[in-house]
Amino acid sequence: MSATPVTAVNTSMALSELVALLTRIFIRHGTSPDVAAVLADNCARAERDGAHSHGVFRIPGYVSTLNSGWVNGMAVPQVEDVASGFVRVDADNGFAQPALAAARPLLVQKARSAGIAVLAIRNSHHFAALWPDVEPFAEEGLVALSVVNSMTCVVPHGADRPLFGTNPIAFAAPRADGPPIVFDLATSAIAHGDVQIAARKGERVPPGTGVDSLGQPTQDPRAILEGGALLPFGGHKGSALSMMVELLAAALTGGNFSFEFDWSNHPGAKTPWTGQLLIVIDPSKNAGQGFAERSQELVRQMHAAGLRRLPGDRRHRARARSEEEGIIIDGEELERLRALAQA
Amino acid sequence: MSATPVTAVNTSMALSELVALLTRIFIRHGTSPDVAAVLADNCARAERDGAHSHGVFRIPGYVSTLNSGWVNGMAVPQVEDVASGFVRVDADNGFAQPALAAARPLLVQKARSAGIAVLAIRNSHHFAALWPDVEPFAEEGLVALSVVNSMTCVVPHGADRPLFGTNPIAFAAPRADGPPIVFDLATSAIAHGDVQIAARKGERVPPGTGVDSLGQPTQDPRAILEGGALLPFGGHKGSALSMMVELLAAALTGGNFSFEFDWSNHPGAKTPWTGQLLIVIDPSKNAGQGFAERSQELVRQMHAAGLRRLPGDRRHRARARSEEEGIIIDGEELERLRALAQA
Numbered sequence: 001m002s003a004t005p006v007t008a009v010n011t012s013m014a015l016s017e018l019v020a021l022l023t024r025i026f027i028r029h030g031t032s033p034d035v036a037a038v039l040a041d042n043c044a045r046a047e048r049d050g051a052h053s054h055g056v057f058r059i060p061g062y063v064s065t066l067n068s069g070w071v072n073g074m075a076v077p078q079v080e081d082v083a084s085g086f087v088r089v090d091a092d093n094g095f096a097q098p099a100l101a102a103a104r105p106l107l108v109q110k111a112r113s114a115g116i117a118v119l120a121i122r123n124s125h126h127f128a129a130l131w132p133d134v135e136p137f138a139e140e141g142l143v144a145l146s147v148v149n150s151m152t153c154v155v156p157h158g159a160d161r162p163l164f165g166t167n168p169i170a171f172a173a174p175r176a177d178g179p180p181i182v183f184d185l186a187t188s189a190i191a192h193g194d195v196q197i198a199a200r201k202g203e204r205v206p207p208g209t210g211v212d213s214l215g216q217p218t219q220d221p222r223a224i225l226e227g228g229a230l231l232p233f234g235g236h237k238g239s240a241l242s243m244m245v246e247l248l249a250a251a252l253t254g255g256n257f258s259f260e261f262d263w264s265n266h267p268g269a270k271t272p273w274t275g276q277l278l279i280v281i282d283p284s285k286n287a288g289q290g291f292a293e294r295s296q297e298l299v300r301q302m303h304a305a306g307l308r309r310l311p312g313d314r315r316h317r318a319r320a321r322s323e324e325e326g327i328i329i330d331g332e333e334l335e336r337l338r339a340l341a342q343a
Numbered sequence: 344m345s346a347t348p349v350t351a352v353n354t355s356m357a358l359s360e361l362v363a364l365l366t367r368i369f370i371r372h373g374t375s376p377d378v379a380a381v382l383a384d385n386c387a388r389a390e391r392d393g394a395h396s397h398g399v400f401r402i403p404g405y406v407s408t409l410n411s412g413w414v415n416g417m418a419v420p421q422v423e424d425v426a427s428g429f430v431r432v433d434a435d436n437g438f439a440q441p442a443l444a445a446a447r448p449l450l451v452q453k454a455r456s457a458g459i460a461v462l463a464i465r466n467s468h469h470f471a472a473l474w475p476d477v478e479p480f481a482e483e484g485l486v487a488l489s490v491v492n493s494m495t496c497v498v499p500h501g502a503d504r505p506l507f508g509t510n511p512i513a514f515a516a517p518r519a520d521g522p523p524i525v526f527d528l529a530t531s532a533i534a535h536g537d538v539q540i541a542a543r544k545g546e547r548v549p550p551g552t553g554v555d556s557l558g559q560p561t562q563d564p565r566a567i568l569e570g571g572a573l574l575p576f577g578g579h580k581g582s583a584l585s586m587m588v589e590l591l592a593a594a595l596t597g598g599n600f601s602f603e604f605d606w607s608n609h610p611g612a613k614t615p616w617t618g619q620l621l622i623v624i625d626p627s628k629n630a631g632q633g634f635a636e637r638s639q640e641l642v643r644q645m646h647a648a649g650l651r652r653l654p655g656d657r658r659h660r661a662r663a664r665s666e667e668e669g670i671i672i673d674g675e676e677l678e679r680l681r682a683l684a685q686a
Contacts, residue, residue, distance in 0.1 A: 085428040086458025086628045115429025116622070118459040120629055143595065160649030171587050173594075181590070183583040234577025240526040240654050241584075243641070244514050247524070251516075251637035252486065252626050259644060279459070279622065283595050285429045286463055294594035298586070301602060306503030311583050
């Protein structure tokens with residue numbers, strides 16, 4: 001027997017078990033059962049896919065936000081059918097994912113009928129990865145693009161001070177012989193969640209990632225988080241894309257820009273109160289061969305050019321492993337989650 | 344009097360004069376008057392806006408391509424009304440701009456009615472800048488996004504060999520107190536036209552721009568053009584966006600991927616035979632304040648954060664100067680153009 005302290009062992013959980021645990025946590029901290037079901041499913045799938053920065057790592061942030069009264073856990077999204085290709089949703093100061101879930105059937109119906117449709121979500125909080133919002137459309141044979149703005153933490157290229165959010169862009173497209181082609185990229189040089197994880201682990205971030213509170217380049221994640229800021233990826237081009245995300249996710253939806261909300265009266269609030277845009281296209285309206293066959297051909301040629309890994313491949317491999325071995329949750333993490341379900 | 348050879352002096356031309364000269368060149372080299380009018384207008388406006396890599400610099404390439412029989416200068420685009428938000432065009436192996444011009448009224452009508460509409464152009468050649476395709480929509484109060492794939496010259500991030508084109512993304516949005524917000528960015532680290540200009544001037548390109556024929560990094564534009572290749576901007580993120588452009592502009596339209604066409608039987612051919620996608624959104628369908636007021640607010644805040652220049656500002660300043668002083672054409676350039684109008 002060892003004399004070292006007993007530490008909790010890692011636990012393997014089925015997706016349904018993890019969803020059930022997370023659902024209890026959300027309900028316990030003030031969400032409706034409907035909202036809890038959507039958020040728990042979203043978060044558990046990220047954990048299953050090895051997307052740890054958006055998995056159970058996010059739960060304390062959700063709880064802290066809910067406890068602060070910043071977000072409406074009981075939100076009932078109001079879906080409006082605006083035009084033959086346009087749906088808008090007032091998320092009721094709740095999370096974006098339940099708003100998407102509420103509007104999704106109408107959005108899909110419009111995309112299949114009109115060939116393209118747009119969903120404008122406003123008055124919403126997005127605290128998750130963006131790929132779970134687009135991937136299911138591709139699993140139904142549709143092409144989907146989504147953008148969401150977040151909170152001021154990125155200095156526009158050529159500016160002195162932060163203004164944009166990390167403002168991710170996610171895209172999904174079906175292919176014939178495999179899971180959809182999916183990517184989800186922050187228009188910042190690094191995702192905010194990855195800076196938080198680096199800070200927690202005491203690791204440095206790559207050069208060109210961010211600046212400290214004096215605007216000087218730094219690789220210290222804490223200096224970025226405490227008064228510093230991120231830089232856009234790819235210089236002026238990433239910065240232009242980040243600006244586009246502000247215009248589409250906020251100006252076009254009626255949501256807040258990343259710099260417009262004030263949560264100072266809600267200590268513990270972590271979630272940006274902004275908007276989200278989704279565009280869904282039905283590729284069966286196109287000419288020529290089936291889209292999924294064509295996208296498969298592109299994948300084939302990418303591999304022939306020497307590419308070993310496609311965007312999304314690592315996630316799909318982690319998913320396959322989780323489906324075989326269960327989702328592995330660190331013992332201490334699991335204890336913390338169980339405590340939150342009862343707290 | 345000087346003993347040096349007499350060189351032609353720079354000439355100032357009105358936009359209409361330059362359009363008329365370029366129209367004569369296009370017709371002289373085998374296009375219909377309709378096609379000539381669209382291409383001449385496009386090219387002259389790029390020159391007017393100081394976008395030299397897509398201005399009269401391109402004319403010899405257009406002529407060489409037309410003379411090679413690679414592209415159909417007499418093309419009559421076939422517009423199909425596919426669904427309430429979906430228009431497609433077979434460009435008849437002609438240039439993309441006349442196809443866009445032919446489909447544009449239906450596209451705008453659908454966007455205003457459905458809230459969003461998509462135009463899928465296939466069997467088309469795009470040899471111009473992409474911003475002229477989107478900017479006019481924003482001048483009408485619409486938001487527009489376009490992508491076009493080109494020809495294999497970019498190595499996907501993590502691959503060994505080139506596969507993607509320079510695959511630009513262009514975006515335009517109206518704003519209340521100024522010209523539209525517009526950007527047009529190659530998803531390669533540098534635009535192909537800029538590599539050609541650097542080669543012509545004997546200048547080096549920035550590090551991280553491209554590789555030579557052995558796949559080694561190089562700053563010599565000739566090494567990139569002669570058997571070498573470009574890299575995507577922003578590493579894996581720019582590469583993912585370039586892949587998205589292939590999927591939207593080719594797989595979704597029924598056009599060729601950047602690696603699919605074979606012009607070896609057409610010496611002198613310069614124009615990629617691919618496809619183009621445009622998405623147009625009517626922001627008046629949104630909630631809340633007017634879109635143009637909101638985008639103006641974003642611009643105001645970008646300036647307040649220390650940004651001196653917005654994407655498109657340099658072009659709009661050059662345009663104002665051209666409108667005052669005329670478009671300045673180098674004397675030798677003008678002689679070459681006049682010769683092409685008679686050749």
